[in-house]
Amino acid sequence: MKAQSRIVIIDALRGLALLGIIIIHCIEHFEIFKPSDPNSPFVLGIDADVFESVLFMVGGKAYSIFAILFGYSFFIQMNNKAEQGKDFRFTFLWRMIVLFVIGFLHSIFYRGDILHIYALxxxxxxxxxxxxxxxLLVIAGLLLVQVPLLYLAYQAFTNPDxxxxxxxxxxxxxxxxxxxxTGSMWEVFEFNLYKARVVVWTWTYHTGRLVQLFGLFIIGLVIARKGYLTNLTANRYRVAFVGYFCLILMLLVKLYISGIESFDWTEDQKTLMTMASxxxxxxxxxxxxxxxFILLYIYGKDKVKLFDYMAAYGRMSLTNYMSQAILGVILFFQFGFGLWDDLGATWSLVLAIVLFVTQTMISVHWLRAYRYGPMEWLWRALTYWDFNLPNKKERTRVQEVLV
Incomplete structure (x- = not known):
């Protein structure tokens, strides 16, 4: 069977999302929101501004990119198997079960894991x-407009009780x-096993993120089905239109959110309308x-190597996502190095960039010798229950001569 060629921009977008995740996780100290020691030399006066700026630029966006790409990858896998005359639905179901197990084990270490949420x-x-x-677009529209939150807002405006x-x-x-x-590693594990799951799932539901997740899945599926990213040059004007149109809408919504606090509404009304908006x-x-990002890729892919590095980072997204979270917990939590109390947002941002560059370089070198990252290989092997799945690339005769 001939291997399907990868779409570089998809891997690069996945790398971009992963960069956003490591940045937001680091400045949030991997979900430790207590203030750092003001007497630490690594706590600066600009930390509050840095935190708010990063939260504005990154918060909620990286997750959304991943959700769109999840729907995109789902269609590619299903369609590729359908072209071979195979029904991939049951295999995909098993693939999600495997991902849930991987994500749940990961969530015991890091509360904010998204893998088990995506799997379910x-x-x-x-x-x-x-x-x-x-x-699909009708369903996506209903999901993305946040009908449950709008219904609650309607109740807040019409029901005085x-x-x-x-x-x-x-x-x-x-x-x-x-x-x-303050706790030990085992106390962290014990808390994350159940109570942290309650926190994550209730927060994901009440903020509308779970509903939005399904809508973004569908958007990714439709984009893949229409083939918009397989011929970028022909679709460059469509991409530009979407970018400009969404930029205008983004600015209008932000203006509306900024004005909500001045409205003569109750706190419940303001809260619900702010969450939906x-x-x-x-x-x-x-x-x-x-x-x-796609436009930059269209016009700069032959001039800038950045996209190749981002694509390598994205191809190993599962490995990099899990390893950055485990490393971050060790660095920031008290049972590890306890840096939550020492690093402000600015130095945490610097640490995120260092980790990103390090993981990117490792990914580039790893993929020169292997087809998949370690966790990507494991997930694939468990999906097909084939632990003889080849991973190491065969060296060409030219490479052997050079060595």
Whole structure:
């Protein structure tokens, strides 16, 4: 069977998303939101501005890019097997079960794991493959407009007895921060095993992110089905239009969010409308970033090696995502080096860049000798239950002579 060639821009976008994730995780000290020691020489006066700026530029966007690419990859896998006369749905279901196990084990170490969330959300998403593009876009529109949040907002405006009371685990969130900053590794594992799952899943639901996740999956599927990213030169004007259009919408939504606080509304009304609007802002911002990145790739891929490095980083996204989180927990949590109390947002950002460059260089060198990253190979081997799956690339005769 002939191997399918990879689409560089997809891997590069995945690398861009992973860069955003490591940046946001580092400045958030891997979900430790306690203030650092103001007397530390690595806590600076500009830290608050740096934190807010990074949160504005990155928060909620990297996750969105990954969600779109998840839907894109889903279609590519299903379609490739369909062209071979194979039904991939049950294999994909098993693939999601394997990913859930990997993600759940990872979540015991790091509370904010998204792998197990994507895996569970990916199971019902299998049903979307047989639906028409028109049906999918209607469903995506309903999901992305945040109907559940808008319904709650409607209740807040029309029902004087309405009280918005989201459930975030009855104090589990601050309990987690206390354990992360004072507890042992085993106490962290014990907390993450259950209580942290409650925090993550309730937060994901109440903020509208779970609903948005399904909508972004569908957007990625439709983009793949239409083939927009397989012939970028022909679609460059369409990409530019999407970028400019979403940029305008992003700015308008941001202006609206900034004005909500001045409205003569109750706190519940302001909270719910801000949450819904923030999901719109993140969506339009994400599409603007992706469009801009794709345009840079179209016009600069032959001149700038950056895209090759980002693609290598993205090809090993599972390995890099898990390893950066494990390393980050060791660096910031108290049972490790406890840097949460020493590094402010500025130096945490510097650390994120160092980790990104290091992981990128490792990825580039690894992929010169291997087809897949370590975790990518394991996931694939478990999917097909084939541990003889070849990974090491065969050296050409020219390479042997040079050696």
């Amino acid at each position: 959300a990916g199971i019902p998403f299998i049903l979307s493959y047989s639906l028409s593009n028109r049906t 309405f009280v918005y009371a989201p459930y975030y685990g009855d104090g589990y969130f601050p309990e987690g921060e206390e354990i992360y900053t 923030q999901t719109y802002f993140n969506l339009f911002y994400t599409l603007t970033i992706c469009s801009g």
